[in-house]
Amino acid sequence: MSKLPSWKEMASGGIIPKGGTSHEKDVSGWRTYRPVHDMQKCIHCLRCWIMCPESAILTKDGKHAGIDFAHCKGCGICAQQCPKKVQAYTMKLESEFKKG
Amino acid sequence: MSKLISLTGNDAAAHALRQSRPDVAAAYPITPQTELMHKFAEFVANGQVDTDMILVESEHSAMSAAIGSSAAGARTFTATSANGMALMWEMLYIAASSRLPIVMPEVNRALSGPINIHCDHSDTMGARDAGWIQLFCENSQEAYDTTIQAFRIAEHPDVLLPVMICYDGFIISHTNEPVAMLDDAVVAKFVGEYTPARKLLDVDNPYTFGPLDLPEWYFEHKRQQIEAMRKAPAIIEAVGKEFGALSGRTYEFMEGYRMEDAEVVLVALGSTCGTAREAVDVVRESGIKAGLLKLRAFRPFPIARVRSALSKARVVGVFDRSVSFGIEGGPLYHEVRSSLYGGTTPVLPFVYGLGGRDIRVEQIAQAYRTLDEAAKRGVKERDVEFIGLRDA
The missing domain is CATH 3.40.50.970 (Thiamin diphosphate (ThDP)-binding fold, Pyr/PP domains)
Incomplete structure (x- = not known):
């Protein structure tokens, strides 16, 4: 984590003085489950992109382009929203990845 | 004007x-x-x-x-x-x-x-x-x-x-x-x-309020x-x-009444200060060098100014119109005593006027006499004295 400002450098009143600051915060540590996306199954309907509360679904040229894992909290909404006939997402325990 | x-x-x-x-x-x-x-x-x-x-x-x-x-x-x-x-x-x-x-x-x-x-x-x-x-x-x-x-x-x-x-x-x-x-x-x-x-309605400069x-x-x-x-x-x-x-009405942090040579000083807040001025005049006639320190600000509390204003006092009484249960004296008393920490001047607590109980000139005059007596007897500390309480 970068060095935090002293009280003299901070905006007063407990505010966050500008917009868009959540982008700077890495919340990957909040995840219990990680969405694993299968690009082979994906039909690029982008329902997950619309529904993701953290805007963590990346797109390129109107197509699914992966997941921003610094901001994905693992809520699983993407997997829920994925059409039943497609099921491009699987939610896996984060610990499985840490094992190596 | x-x-x-x-x-x-x-x-x-x-x-x-x-x-x-x-x-x-x-x-x-x-x-x-x-x-x-x-x-x-x-x-x-x-x-x-x-x-x-x-x-x-x-x-x-x-x-x-x-x-x-x-x-x-x-x-x-x-x-x-x-x-x-x-x-x-x-x-x-x-x-x-x-x-x-x-x-x-x-x-x-x-x-x-x-x-x-x-x-x-x-x-x-x-x-x-x-x-x-x-x-x-x-x-x-x-x-x-x-x-x-x-x-x-x-x-x-x-x-x-x-x-x-x-x-x-x-x-x-x-x-x-x-x-x-x-x-x-x-x-x-x-x-x-x-x-x-900053103002929330300034949409060109957004910020988050209350996060x-x-x-x-x-x-x-x-x-x-x-x-x-x-x-x-x-x-x-x-x-x-x-x-x-x-x-034509200048306001300072506090206001003294007959404080120039005062030795027996009361500190108070609010309307009681008007009554206390009368009491100062009454007891001055009997030879007590009384003075009143009226505080205008309780927060921020002017510690250094209070210390300086009370530097010549022989004894200080503090009038609280509220109580803090479980400790002797009210909030004003504790702040005044803290202001004088390290000194030798006795600071003695009074509580009066709770729930609108009236406070009269003679009662405050009596408090000045009590303080004068306490100073003469060398009292350094005592429990709170309640003014106007049925205490028989």
Whole structure:
């Protein structure tokens, strides 16, 4: 984590003085489950992109382009929203990845 | 320039608020504050002031609405008393920590229970750590003058803290006294326009108001509030002086009466100071070198100034109109004694006037005699003495 400002450098009143600051915060540590996306199954309907509360679904040229894992909290909404006939997402325990 | 008219404290404060031209008022009625807002609502209804009145369903809502309005960038006030302020409690802290310059006449009244609507200071003293500036008034004139100054103090960029104008319920709020009012234009110029550095309605400069402040940030925000309180005394003094140049009535942090050679000194707040002046004159005739120190600000508490003002005293008595259960003496006593820490002057506690119990000249004169005797006998410390209590 970068060095935090002293009280003299901070905006007063407990505010966050500008917009868009959540982008700077890495919340990957909040995840219990990680969405694993299968690009082979994906039909690029982008329902997950619309529904993701953290805007963590990346797109390129109107197509699914992966997941921003610094901001994905693992809520699983993407997997829920994925059409039943497609099921491009699987939610896996984060610990499985840490094992190596 | 000044018109002398007969006004109650509530009417005087209402006029001061009208002349300060607030954008928004949010309030809920509670005795003895009700007449203030009644009068102000009349001004709004008659078109004498262009303020949006928000009639809310409770004091918690009144302070919440005031916070929203102030954060949006509007000059905002509310007013309350006792249990009304107790219901605001949670929001008092949020107003102060959000650094919103809300102005609030707080008509001092005992906190229930048992139920009582009369004057004491338990309401304000309970809120002393909420982060508000607390200024006490002796009479209707001071209620008027202090309300006008409150906007300037609160909105000063070095301060940005809410200000409570404390005046005694019924004794000041409902008593007609001659009050010298300034012209509307003079007050409007003195108070000026409110131009906040940030406001939520400024959509071109977005920011987040009221976010979660976790352990890595909260401490620093509290330190900033402490800094604002440390800077407030200089601003309170400067505004009081500037107001003096305008009105002929200069306001300082405290006011001494016959303090030049005083050896037996009482420290008090509010309307009782008027009664205590009479008592000083009475006991001076019997040879006691009595003096009175009237404090205007309880928060920020002027420790160094109190120490200096009391440096020649042989004994100091402190008059509290509220109690802190479980320790001898009330909040004012503890602050005064802390101010004199390290010295040898005895500081002795009195508690009087709870729930509106009257305090008379002779009772205060007796307190001076008691203090004089205690000093002669070398008393350094004793339990609180209750004035006017049935104690047989």
